[in-house]
Amino acid sequence: MMLLIIVGMALVTMIPRFVPAYIVDKVNFPNWMNKWLQAIPYAALGALIFPGILTVKPDQPHIGLLGGIVAILLAFLGLNIILVVIGAIATVFLLTTL
Amino acid sequence: MTTKVIEGTPSTKVTQIQRGITTGIPIMLGYLPIAIAYGVLAKQAGLSIFELTMMSVLVYAGAAQFMGAGMIALGTGAIEIIVATFVLNFRHFVMSLSFMNRLRGIDLKWKVPLSLGLTDESFSVASLHGDKAKQENGTYFYAALMLTAYLSWVIGSCVGGLLGDIIPETLSQSMGVALYAMFIGLLVPSVKKEVRMGLIAIIAMLINYIFSQFVAQGWAIVIGTVIGGLVGIYVLKEEKV
Known part of the structure; x- marks a missing residue:
C-alpha cells in the first residue's frame, strides 16, 4: 500500500515535469x-518567496520576514x-535563540 | 545537438560539470537540513528507510513529501494523497514549460531527464543561468547542477531516516530560511539589472498571497506565477533573456 502511494505521487509529479519537453519539441x-x-x-521566484517566508517560524512571522530583509540587503x-x-540563517538563529 | 564549436572557449565538458556543481552548492546547503528533517518526519510517520528514500528518489519534491508523510501518519487514503500531490506539484508544469522552451534545439534525450530534475530550486537557479543553454556543452552544466541538487536531497533524506534528528532543533528551524534566502539571492541581482523583473515578482507575490486565502497553496502558486508571467509580456523587451 505504501509503495502504491509513493508510485502514485511519483507519477502525478513526473508527468507535469516531462510533458513540456515533448510540447516544445512539437509546437512553436x-x-x-x-x-x-x-x-x-x-x-x-516572487510566488515562492512570499507569503511562504512568513512560515519559517509559523507562530512568529516577523522572524522569517527579518531573515528575508537581511537576505535582500546582503x-x-x-x-x-x-x-x-548563511546571513539569513544566522539572523533567524539569533532571533530565535535570543 | 546544435552546439557550436568555438575555437579557444574553455567550455569543455569537465569545466561545465565543475561549474554546474559549484552553482548547485547553495541548493545543497538548503536541501540537506530539509531533507534530513523530512527523513525524520517520514520515519515517525511509519515509513521504512527504504520507503522514505524511494519517495525522495521517485517523487523528489520537498513540500509534497512533507505533506505526503504527514497524511500517511494521519491514515489518509491513497487517492486523496495523490490528488493533493498533483495539485501541490502542478507548478512544475509551468516551470518546465519555461525551462524547456529555453532548451529548444537541444535533443529530446537531454530534455526529458533534465525536465525530471526540475524543482523550485533547480528551476530557479538553472533559469538564471540561461546563457549556458547556448554555450558549448551547456547541457553538462545543467545535468551536473541538477544531479548535485538531486543527490543532496536523496542522501539527506536517507541520513535523516537513519540517524534521526542530528541537527539541533533551533538550528534546523533557522535553516528553514535557507531556500527563501536563496530565492532572494537569485532575484535581487536580476532586479538590480532590470527593475521590471522586480515588478513581475511583486505582482506574482501579491496574486499568490490573495489566492492563498481561497484556494489550495499549490493552485495559488500556479496562478501567481502564470499571472506574474503575463505581466512580463507587457514589460519585457524583445529577446530579453
Missing part, C-alpha cells in the same frame, strides 16, 4: 508566449549567494 510558440515563458522564472550589496543564505 507565438512571440507573446515566448515572452511570457521568459518572465516565468521571476514570477515563480544580495543588494552584491554578496555571493552562499553568504546571503
